[in-house]
Amino acid sequence: MSGKTHILLVDDEASLREPLAEYLTKQGFRVQQASDASQARSVMNAFNFDIILLDIMMPGEDGLSFCRHVREKTETPVIFISAKGEELDRIVGLELGADDYVTKPFSPRELIARIKVVLRRTNGGNGVTSGSGSIYQFSGWTLKTDQRSLIDSEGVTVPLSSGEYQMLLVLLSRAGQVLNRDQLLDITQGREAHAFDRAVDNQISRLRRKIEADPKNPEIIKTVWGGGYVLAGDVKTL
Amino acid sequence: MKHLLPKSLIGQLLALVAVTLLIAQGINIVLLYRGAQNQKIVEASVSAVGRITGEIERMNERRFRELRPRRDDRPRRRRNRPSVSTESAISVGQSRLSVVEERAALGFENMGITVLAVEVARVDRLPPDMINNVIGHGRGRQQTLRAVGYRNLPNAIDGYVLMSAQIADGQWMNIASVIRDRNPQLVRTLLFQTAVIYLILLIPLIWLGRNISRPLKALTKAAENFKPGESEPIEESGPPDTRQLIAAFNEMNDRVGAMLDEKDVMLGAIGHDLRTPLAALRVRVESVEDDAERERMVAGIGDMDRTLDDILSLARLGRTNDTAEPTDISALIETVADEFTDMGADVSFTRSGRITGNIRATLIRRALRNVIGNAVTYGKQAAVSVDKDGDRLVIHVDDEGPGIPDDQIAAMFEPFARAEKSRNRETGGSGLGLTLARAIVRDHGGDIVLQNREEGGLRASLILNLD
Numbered sequence: 001m002s003g004k005t006h007i008l009l010v011d012d013e014a015s016l017r018e019p020l021a022e023y024l025t026k027q028g029f030r031v032q033q034a035s036d037a038s039q040a041r042s043v044m045n046a047f048n049f050d051i052i053l054l055d056i057m058m059p060g061e062d063g064l065s066f067c068r069h070v071r072e073k074t075e076t077p078v079i080f081i082s083a084k085g086e087e088l089d090r091i092v093g094l095e096l097g098a099d100d101y102v103t104k105p106f107s108p109r110e111l112i113a114r115i116k117v118v119l120r121r122t123n124g125g126n127g128v129t130s131g132s133g134s135i136y137q138f139s140g141w142t143l144k145t146d147q148r149s150l151i152d153s154e155g156v157t158v159p160l161s162s163g164e165y166q167m168l169l170v171l172l173s174r175a176g177q178v179l180n181r182d183q184l185l186d187i188t189q190g191r192e193a194h195a196f197d198r199a200v201d202n203q204i205s206r207l208r209r210k211i212e213a214d215p216k217n218p219e220i221i222k223t224v225w226g227g228g229y230v231l232a233g234d235v236k237t238l
Numbered sequence: 239m240k241h242l243l244p245k246s247l248i249g250q251l252l253a254l255v256a257v258t259l260l261i262a263q264g265i266n267i268v269l270l271y272r273g274a275q276n277q278k279i280v281e282a283s284v285s286a287v288g289r290i291t292g293e294i295e296r297m298n299e300r301r302f303r304e305l306r307p308r309r310d311d312r313p314r315r316r317r318n319r320p321s322v323s324t325e326s327a328i329s330v331g332q333s334r335l336s337v338v339e340e341r342a343a344l345g346f347e348n349m350g351i352t353v354l355a356v357e358v359a360r361v362d363r364l365p366p367d368m369i370n371n372v373i374g375h376g377r378g379r380q381q382t383l384r385a386v387g388y389r390n391l392p393n394a395i396d397g398y399v400l401m402s403a404q405i406a407d408g409q410w411m412n413i414a415s416v417i418r419d420r421n422p423q424l425v426r427t428l429l430f431q432t433a434v435i436y437l438i439l440l441i442p443l444i445w446l447g448r449n450i451s452r453p454l455k456a457l458t459k460a461a462e463n464f465k466p467g468e469s470e471p472i473e474e475s476g477p478p479d480t481r482q483l484i485a486a487f488n489e490m491n492d493r494v495g496a497m498l499d500e501k502d503v504m505l506g507a508i509g510h511d512l513r514t515p516l517a518a519l520r521v522r523v524e525s526v527e528d529d530a531e532r533e534r535m536v537a538g539i540g541d542m543d544r545t546l547d548d549i550l551s552l553a554r555l556g557r558t559n560d561t562a563e564p565t566d567i568s569a570l571i572e573t574v575a576d577e578f579t580d581m582g583a584d585v586s587f588t589r590s591g592r593i594t595g596n597i598r599a600t601l602i603r604r605a606l607r608n609v610i611g612n613a614v615t616y617g618k619q620a621a622v623s624v625d626k627d628g629d630r631l632v633i634h635v636d637d638e639g640p641g642i643p644d645d646q647i648a649a650m651f652e653p654f655a656r657a658e659k660s661r662n663r664e665t666g667g668s669g670l671g672l673t674l675a676r677a678i679v680r681d682h683g684g685d686i687v688l689q690n691r692e693e694g695g696l697r698a699s700l701i702l703n704l705d
Contacts (some may be wrong), residue, residue: 012279016518023521083513104517107536107544132305156594157563159570159603161577166629205574208587 004030006047007118010040010066011055011081016104020053023108028113041069042103049076051115056082057094064096071097077118080104086156094146134171135238138231139220141211143172150211158210167203168211171221171231181222202230246445247454255443256436258705263432267425274424279399282415283338285347285373286401289413293320294405320413321371321419326402327412328357333401335360342367342401354404362397364414372398374416385418413480429539446477453480457487465492502554509550516543548670551604552653555677562682564597567702570599571622571633574606582620585610593703597682605678606633607670609686609698613637617695633700641690650688675700 007029011017014035021031029095034040036058041093067078077099093101099118102111128169131141140153150158150164160168169188171179181189181200208215222232244250255473319328328334338358346353362371397418402412410412453476461471471488475479520539526532568589613620625632642650654669676686683703691697 013518016514016521019518019521023524081517083510083517105520105539106511106517108521120420152566155564156592157565157599159565159573159599161573164573189380196307206572210566 001015003117003193004148005050006030006049007115007232008032008034008040008043008052010034010052010058012058013055020108024112031226037063037066040066044070044074045205045226047152051119052078053081053111053115054078054098056080064092067093067096067098075122076085076101077122079114079118080109081111085095091147109228117135117187136169137236137238138175139211139233141220143168146168160210161206163203164207164210168207171229175233177233178224178228178230184229200229241627246451250449251447252443255439256642259432259439261433263358264426267428267432270428271424277529278396278417278419279335279338280341281361281415282374282399283342283401284345284482284686286358286413287342287349288414289318289373289415290320290353290401290403290411290467291346291349291351293411293413294353294403302668318373318375319538320411321368323410323412324408324612326355326357326404326410327365327368328359328478329691332359332361334358338399342403346403352405356404357402360397360417361400361414364398365400368400368414370413371412372414372482375416384659399602407513424486424643438453450476450480452482455486456503457497460487499566503603505550505553509546511544513543516546545670548674551601552674555674555681562598564594565599565602566597567593567597567602567631567704568605568635570597571606571624574610575620575622577607578620580609585614585622586620587622590624593624593631593704595631597702600681601678605675605686609635612671613639613696613698615663616640618643629704631702631704633702635698635700636695637697638692641694641696644690647688651686 005028007024009018009024009031009104010033011018011116012035017033017035020031024031031061032043032049034043040052040054045151052064054067058068063080063082070076070078071231078097079102080093080098081102081104083104094148097119099122100114101156102114102118136145142151143149144151146158148162150165152158170184184200204221205215208218208221211220212218220233222230224230244253249439322558335358339356342358343353346356364532396417398414399417400414402410402413404410453472453474456472457480471491474484474488474513516539520536523532523535523539527537568591569589573587575587577583609618610622613635614637615637619638621636623634623636627636651672653673672686679686679700679702684701687701689697689699
């Protein structure tokens, strides 16, 4: 690897693909473009990619089908880029093993942040493969990553904001491991830690209000003296 | 009276037939009864004519032979034979049976007897002077009747026919004849007959009615639960008319479904075709050097995207693939409130225990965002509170703004309506927010109510059904 992250960008719309490739290149990525699935296949035979950005609606073979093909062959993470923002499409996309999903129009900075989060998750050893439809069970709760939904023991869905979801996912995937605020920020937000520590504390306290029986005496997300949080209790991954 | 009328088709049909049948049978009964009455009188009159004829013939044979007085001088009993008097036994004022009179006259003529006049009247009681000139009191009659197999012998005497025939000047021959009920069970027979007709007629009618109304009921139910394009076609059953109706309904269902599918495809295409250039624009905007300018452009693109999103959501509502799932609504409100707080808005919500309801969380979240967003934009801050009453949950969003004149509240739900008169975009939003929020809540069987609070500011109440 050349040190630069190698991105395969698959989108039939040249009007979006070209400026995006340009932008990503400027931001220090190495970008290869493909305008449809067959072109993407041949490019994949020639290069190794760190991540694939994939449009769903393409003429010929669509992105979902291509994603399935990618999953069968490689572990390369996939982020869907699609104009279809419907809940169902997102779920289908994530069920197919995509790692994340952005809807058009997206902020390019946010896209880069997500690319970084996905790369960190997949390269970081005991990686969280958040997208591949895993189910976590802990203290009577169930977190379904394909639908991003948290369900209690009675089957009631408890809505989470995306920040809370990311936080919980990170804590679950590193259950029993103490994570300090910087780590949490870094993994969840994927941004340079210019956000203040309070943001993490805020998310944690909101999460506790939603999942703890008594938020003042947390049993699930515990505070560790010296600045950090840990998810206590057994976590089953299905 | 109205509530006595049956509401169903079959009920009305049956009631109508029953009433019509009752009237027809009633007329029938009256006619038959009167016929039977006439028949009785005619029968009695025929005997009277016969008896008078016999007497006249006998008198003609004997040529005015006076009856011999009995040895004991007691007047001879002339039972069952006509009396002869100088005047008619029927007094002048008495109402007479002219039809019977005519027929009796005809009878006399047929038998070759000349009478000058015939008078017939019906009386309920036998005049005392006629007590010995009555036909039909005798017992022999019953034996005769029995001999011909007549059962249920009628005994009731139903008055008398008095007949006087003038056989010469100043000479009248009078006879009374008992009117008997030939069949006193006439009414019972008729009632029985009516009942039989009812049974024979109503059973197939009920069957027919059910045959019509069952498919109609199914149709009504299908129309009530009509989910365009999703509803299963109804089985065509019942009479041809109903079948045609059901077939037409099924066809309509298919057409509406096809239209909606087309609309979905079109909306998808619009969404895709507008968002892709928007995304391209968004990427290009990043290369704008001037920070302020770039921020404005980003905001503009964001606005366009949200408007597009609102329009598409509104158009797609009711056709989403999401299913309602039990969701903690307080947690949902809290999440939305937190989103606003994170953006620096003043939104307060005190969570009070869990409220579970079957909702489509993404949609309700959106409705809440729109309503709270309005409160924050136009009313500086939003205080969210919940009010649970059985299956009904009301989410109040109170702001500190100037409120809305009462006469303009209804107009706020119109698409593209805004609190300010001008469609100025500075305050953001598409003008679809409240329209969409209400459509979402109504899709969940609830509603949104806006009202000015007494202490100032506006209260938006989202009413939800939690079942």
